[in-house]
Amino acid sequence: MKAAVLKAFGSPLVVEEVPDPVIGTGEVIVDVAAAPVLAYADEVFSGARRYLLPPPVIPGCGAIGRVRTVGPDATVLQAGDWVFCDPTVRSRDDARMPDIVLQGWSARGDGGQRLQQYHRHGGFAEQLRVPTENAIRIGPITEAEAGPWCALTTLLVPYGGLLAADLRAGETLLVSGATGHFGSAAVAVGLAMGAACIVAPGRNRAVLADLVRRFGDRIRPVTLTGDEETDRARMRAAAPGPIDCVLDTLPPSVGSPVVRAAVMSVRPGGQVVLMGGVGMLGGDDLALPYPWIMRNDVTVRGKWMYPPDAVARLAGLIRAGLLRLEDYAVAEFPLAAANEAVAHAAGHGGPFRLTVLRPGPA
Incomplete structure (x- = not known):
């Protein structure tokens, strides 16, 4: 598959062929339709924000896509389902105080960094591997709606x-x-x-x-x-x-x-x-x-981020018409223009503006 790779802090993203992600138990592979490019992505990639994101890495904080393959523990998800790939990945061996990583973006603490060694790569790619619980169904949408639905990353x-x-x-x-x-x-x-x-x-x-x-x-x-x-x-x-x-x-x-x-x-x-x-x-x-x-x-x-059930609840507000994705002006870029997308996001941030990469069909 193709992906935008951060080789080193301070260097441009490199769009190249990388191995497809391999599914494991408790995981889902998603075909990425759109991935948000946060307004401060340039500060992360330059190293100015000092985020714990060891390169080389495929960055990207969250994505909208369709399920390609599910693992044996999935009982509801099916191939073809539209999902939000929640970047907030929690360790599974301490329900009270799980370690947390923002997949493709950052980590906190020693446990988060260990978790990041596996759940490392983000949404600036044609495919993304996420834990089963992080592929959250949002209901049917069109390919064209994938970009606006990336606003979930901000709204959540x-x-x-x-x-x-x-x-x-x-x-x-x-x-x-x-x-x-x-x-x-x-x-x-x-x-x-x-x-x-x-x-x-x-x-x-x-x-x-x-x-x-x-x-x-x-x-x-x-x-x-x-x-x-x-x-x-x-x-x-x-x-x-x-x-x-x-x-x-x-x-x-x-x-x-x-x-x-x-x-x-x-x-x-x-x-x-x-x-x-x-x-x-x-x-x-x-x-x-x-x-x-x-x-x-x-x-x-x-408060850092949001609870696991927040995605489905917020999607419900959107489906009910209480929260309008139409308020967001969306600028879309193909994966090959990843660096242009990062520059655009830096120069066009602020209220109700959204920059997205479209690794999949536009």
């Missing part, structure tokens, strides 16, 4: 955070980083889950206005000033009542005061979920007052 991340926060219909949500790629997805997912109102802070007035255009008066935009106290007051004033939940999706380039301004706008008894990258590349870490957390009974938790 904030969905995992909102599930962790136990967001309830009718609650008020604040999305810190609402004008970004994952933050705008959090806005769409939060509305699909029934949020009555979403406070959307950001510096980009055009993107804030676009969120209101897309979703109406359930969006309460807040233009940030850079002053922590002023911005917190503006966020609270924009909400129709107490803010029940804050979800942070800000990238590593943002300073901790911006996060703190949003986090401390939550009501007493509220939920805060941290999913961003602040502090990952240096700079001050997030500091929150102990008395404020304790006396206000605030829950602050981190």
Whole structure:
């Protein structure tokens, strides 16, 4: 099969013939129809993000495709089924604290790196081998719809955070980083889950206005000033009542005061979920007052990715028309143009934009 291979950090991807994946027990082989190219892929491939992705490797975080072959433990999946290849691979020998790897993208800890030695290659290829539980049926689609369905890779991340926060219909949500790629997805997912109102802070007035255009008066935009106290007051004033939940999706380039301004706008008894990258590349870490957390009974938790059942649940929101893939502008590239796709993704990121590779039929 053909694949785009990262030979070394800082080097272009090389599209070449590689051996077809070989199925084992508990695995599925998928013919890849489309694979998302994340906006920061160039930072990963250059080594700037210092991800644990030892080259040579076929990268790619998730894919949409059709089942080619199933192993002996599959009781529902059949050849030809359309599936989302979930890159979040969990070890099977510790149900309480499984090691996790993002297949074709990164790993964490010693156990994750050991897992990565086997579940290594991602979706920038004509075929992909995944654990049986990671080939998740999404129902029938056309070949042309494979690209837009790659938005699952983006939408699932904030969905995992909102599930962790136990967001309830009718609650008020604040999305810190609402004008970004994952933050705008959090806005769409939060509305699909029934949020009555979403406070959307950001510096980009055009993107804030676009969120209101897309979703109406359930969006309460807040233009940030850079002053922590002023911005917190503006966020609270924009909400129709107490803010029940804050979800942070800000990238590593943002300073901790911006996060703190949003986090401390939550009501007493509220939920805060941290999913961003602040502090990952240096700079001050997030500091929150102990008395404020304790006396206000605030829950602050981190969340990485999403639970195993999230894919099917999110697909249900899409099938029900509560979450619209049509909101995404999709730019598609053939596998031979993998480097062009990475460059395009870097220059055309942001809200409701999606770059995909099409290793299979267009």
